[in-house]
Amino acid sequence: MQYERAQQILSSEKTIPVFYEGSPIWIEKLNAQDQTAVVTLESGQITVPVRSLEEGHLS
Template identity: 85%
Template sequence: MQYDRAQQILNSEKTIPVFYEGKSIWIEKLNAQDQTAIVTSDSGQTTVPVIKLEEGHLS
């Protein structure tokens, strides 16, 4: 995912599904300087590269 799209998702009023390594995550915060995101999943909170995030679709 591009950083700009992650920023749009974070600021959106809608719930937009996002995945990291196939797991559903929630973007908590973005860091423009190193292009990372702090994300929350069932496993807890971690920092990941934004480029590895994937936007999903509600079914």
Template identity: 45%
Template sequence: MDFQRAQEILNSSDTYEVFYQGKLVWIKGLNPDDNTADVEILGEKIHTKVPVNELVEGGSFY
């Protein structure tokens, strides 16, 4: 995923599926200086920093 799309998802009122290494994550914040995202791995309650380009968008929920 590119940084701009991650920012659109973060700022959207809609909910989107986003995956990191096959795990569903919630984007909590973005860091433009190093092109990373602060995410929570859902179901595991793990917060971590990952490269935005390793995030994969799934579907959307309305």
């Protein structure tokens, strides 16, 4: 995912499905300097590269 798209998703009033390694996540915050995102998974929060996030559709 591009950093700009992650910003749009984070600021959107709609719920937009985003996945990290096939698991649904919630973007908590973004870091422009190193292009990372703090995301919440079922197991907790982690920091990942924004480029590793995928926008998708819930089944």
